[in-house]
Amino acid sequence: MASAVEVPEVGVPTAVGNGQDGEIFMAPENAVPEKQINEFMTRLKQAAGPNLESVTLYGSAVSGDYEADYSNVNLLVILKDTSLPKLLALAPAITDWTQLRHPAPLLITRAELERSADVFSIELVDMQRQHRVLVGTDVIAGLQIPMHLHRAQLEYELREKLILLRQRLVLDAGDDKRTWHLLLRSLSAFATLFRHALIVHGQPVPSTKRESIKALAAVLNFDATPFLTLLDIREHQVDAKQFRLRDIAAHYLAAVEQVTADVDRMLDSPGR
Helix, strand or coil: CHHHHCCCCCCCCCCEEECCCCCEEECCCCCCCHHHHHHHHHHHHHHHHHHEEEEEEECHHHHCCCCCCCCCCEEEEEECCCCHHHHHCCHHHHHHHHCCCCCCCEEECHHHHHHCCCCCHHHHHHHHHCEEEEEECCCCCCCCCCHHHHHHHHHHHHHHHHHHHHHHHHHCCCCHHHHHHHHHHHHHHHHHHHHHHHHHCCCCCCCCHHHHHHHHHHHHCCCCHHHHHHHHHHCCCCCHHHCCHHHHHHHHHHHHHHHHHHHHHHHCCCCC
């Protein structure tokens, strides 16, 4: 489930590249691939048979924040039996699904899901807020999530992603294409964590990345400009070549450091 807040490895992107003048270009299509989802559901139901309890779609494909070049189609699959023979029966359908550049669905039993709520509070809070049941019953809506552990997971995720971000910025120094790709790809992970920082501050939580970033910036008084600029680039509203990459990267890193330090201080302050 931690894939929801992953800072990805950076390779040569398939949907993002450099034009002749060094600009970033992206495919314009941002529609959720409903036809692919429906076809996969048909195959999955046939392969799993009565072992399939439910399938839930969650994440940006439900929230209205989906961007084809950067967003995943996230699926939670509840199985009655996760023994190897039962899993292997799903392999052909899931392999074909991943060949369409979608991540493999999460495969778990209902009992495991309920027992995981204490360690996956970030992911499950997001699922509970916005999800769509594709097959079977809604296993998310009534899930009990222990929020007293939420803040500790948030600091862990922020610190881990901050360290990964620093590593990648150093390793990609001198390669503008890879650095642009890092910032554009990691934005979703940090937008998720910023949304959860709003939760620990007791603030209303907007549904979109853009509004969550702006709301947290107002609470903590950090510069949201690099995040909003990257969203504009991802949404084809502006051309990346008009911006100084090093300035965006510097302010992006500084903001992540500020949010991480704030969450750490909250953990150290009893009663907050």
